[in-house]
Amino acid sequence: MLTVELTKKWMELFYAQIDQEKAYLSELDTPIGDGDHGNNMKRGVDGVKDSLAKLKDPTLKETLRTIAMALISKVGGASGPLYGTAFLEMAKKCDESQEPAILFAAALEGIKKRGGAKEGDKTMVDVWAPTVKALTDGSFGTEQIKQAVASTKEMIARKGRASYLGERSVGHLDPGAMSSGYLFETFIAAGGVK
């Protein structure tokens, strides 16, 4: 069950993870993108931290919506609207259910619609889609997430800046897949799904 407390703890850990790995995320983005994924995500989580701190006794919906708006307005790159849409869709869905499997599935649909990417396009969808599936069949976990991130290495990019490189993108991990991996790993670390 996703709660306000869990979401706050999750965002604290995600902030720390992005802060620690921002140079690595930008490094992943350098050969196949514009080299700014780490800085973009750091700006986003800075915004999330600031806006969550301003909320007084928020509902889960307000919390998720606040995260979404901070990411949309601060990130700058493609990750802003994509992660922002993910949290907006969770905000829309959370009156109906607080189950992570259901909320993340709604988020995934939003990401697919916003970015137009399918599985196998070497994007964050390649982490989100198997992870949503793993949440339903019980295989969800750190190992499963790491595998999903690693699977993007041999893929040919068909979306985003990396797609201009076509086959030259093979051999590189997708930075959006990596940051999505951090998002799910910190969800586990926050006590999201045991």
Next chain:
Amino acid sequence: MTKKIGIVIVSHVPEIAAGIPRLLEQVAADVALTFAGGTDAGEVGTSATKIVTAFEQNEAAELLAFYDLGSAKMNLELAIEMSDKKVHLYDTALLEGAYTAATLLQADVPLTEIEKQLAPLKIK
């Protein structure tokens, strides 16, 4: 008199977004032109909130939007969801698409005809 339909330009770079309307003005003196370029901090990127502002600042109630690269489109779509204005989004080459639309709007060509001329300029 200002035309009923306006144009909004969205680019990752503030100077590109500001520069294109300068070119369009030459053929479309009566078309309302606004733009959104860069992130809120003025860095390379796009911002849904800046795009919403460009929609609001445009005198026209109906808008044709043109953009440069992928994430500009995502932020444009988000901005369209946040705004009350009627916005049409085109996947054409940015400059050529906007220039074609501006010229035709100035000449009072109906939108359906404009869209026919924009179709072959679609590149993304």
